[in-house]
Amino acid sequence: MTRTPEDLTAFTQTALKRLRADVPLVQCITNSVVVGFTANTMLALGASPAMVDIPREASAFAGVASGVLINLGTPHEEQRAAMIEAATAAGSAGVPWVLDPVAIGAMPVRTPLGYQLRDLRPTVVRGNASEIIALSGDGTGGRGVDATDDVESALPMAQALATQTGGVVAVSGPVDLVTDGTSTVRVANGSPLLTRVTGGGCALGAAMAAFAAVDRDRLATTVAAIAVYTIAAELAAEGCAGPGSFAVRFIDALSTVDGDAIAQRAAIS
Numbered sequence: 001m002t003r004t005p006e007d008l009t010a011f012t013q014t015a016l017k018r019l020r021a022d023v024p025l026v027q028c029i030t031n032s033v034v035v036g037f038t039a040n041t042m043l044a045l046g047a048s049p050a051m052v053d054i055p056r057e058a059s060a061f062a063g064v065a066s067g068v069l070i071n072l073g074t075p076h077e078e079q080r081a082a083m084i085e086a087a088t089a090a091g092s093a094g095v096p097w098v099l100d101p102v103a104i105g106a107m108p109v110r111t112p113l114g115y116q117l118r119d120l121r122p123t124v125v126r127g128n129a130s131e132i133i134a135l136s137g138d139g140t141g142g143r144g145v146d147a148t149d150d151v152e153s154a155l156p157m158a159q160a161l162a163t164q165t166g167g168v169v170a171v172s173g174p175v176d177l178v179t180d181g182t183s184t185v186r187v188a189n190g191s192p193l194l195t196r197v198t199g200g201g202c203a204l205g206a207a208m209a210a211f212a213a214v215d216r217d218r219l220a221t222t223v224a225a226i227a228v229y230t231i232a233a234e235l236a237a238e239g240c241a242g243p244g245s246f247a248v249r250f251i252d253a254l255s256t257v258d259g260d261a262i263a264q265r266a267a268i269s
Contacts, residue, residue: 003183005268008268011217011220012223012227012262012266013263015214015220015221016046016224016228016259016262019047019210019211019213020046022214023046024047024067024209025047025050025066025067026042026047026213027058027062027068028051028068028071028206029051029052029058029070030053030073030202031071031072031074031075031202032074033073033198033202034071034073034199037199037203038202038206039051041206041254042203042210044251044252044255045254047207050065052082053082055081056085057082058082058083058086059085059088062085062086062089062093062095062097065090066095066209066210066213067096067209067210068087068097068098068209069097069098069100069205070098070099070100071100072103072104072110072113072114073202075110075113083113087117091121096212096213096218097123098123098124098208098209099118099122100126100202101114101117101118101125101127101131101134102127102131102202104134104135105134111134114134114135115135115137118135118161118164121165124168124170124218125167125168125169126170126208127170127171128149128171128172128173129149129150129151130149132154132157132158132161132169132171133149136160136161136164151172151175151176152177154177155177155179155184159179159181160181162179162181167180168180169181170208172204175187175188176226176230178219178222178223183219185219185223186269187226187227187230187266187267188268189226189230189231189266189267190230190234191234193233193237193240193243194233196243196246203229204226204229207225207228208222208226211228212225223268227268228257228262231261231266232250232253232257235249235256235257236249236252
């Protein structure tokens with residue numbers, strides 16, 4: 001189904017209202033560096049975060065959650081087992097789940113784990129260009145968590161990955177790209193300050209899981225998550241002194257961003 005930028009902007013406004021009304025329960029199996037920031041972004045957005053990331057509990061919780069995030073930032077042994085459990089349980093229960101393959105490529109633990117999770121068919125994959133290229137099997141990753149490839153160069157691999165998983169792939173960068181393998185949408189909102197706050201990208205994956213819970217059009221919900229998140233970043237950055245105050249202002253902006261701000265600022269194409 002083809003949607004115009006105007007259609008997607010209107011969808012984003014409606015999806016945000018639904019999210020705040022439904023308060024989706026989002027299970028976050030994420031890295032230890034960003035747990036607090038991710039939980040706070042979920043609460044500000046209007047979702048309910050649950051950091052359930054140990055074996056046995058992870059699978060049980062994934063089956064009843066509204067959405068699940070699996071982030072490979074600090075994949076300790078127990079958490080790795082919980083990730084596989086949660087992804088499998090979410091898939092069986094029809095719960096949307098997001099894979100964020102942080103820093104995969106040449107790393108000997110997270111890379112095969114990323115491939116294993118990819119083959120469990122995530123609803124959404126979110127990463128920078130180098131991570132998406134590596135997850136597709138065509139690259140060796142970037143410089144740690146930093147991309148060494150540009151967003152547009154990752155488009156063919158993102159499309160192939162979306163076709164392989166049957167889901168949606170989002171490539172983060174100055175202009176974010178979202179594809180389901182056939183349609184491709186770009187979102188040009190945001191602020192460079194997001195890259196100077198720990199968790200700025202990781203928490204976006206949780207937002208995608210929250211939005212995926214409110215509608216089955218995963219391309220549209222992923223675009224909506226990015227648009228709301230990056231518009232909030234623009235609002236927070238206005239008159240901001242630096243990354244420290246930005247982090248606080250960003251949480252505030254997520255809680256107050258509304259349909260008017262989306263209508264005025266959304267740069268969807």
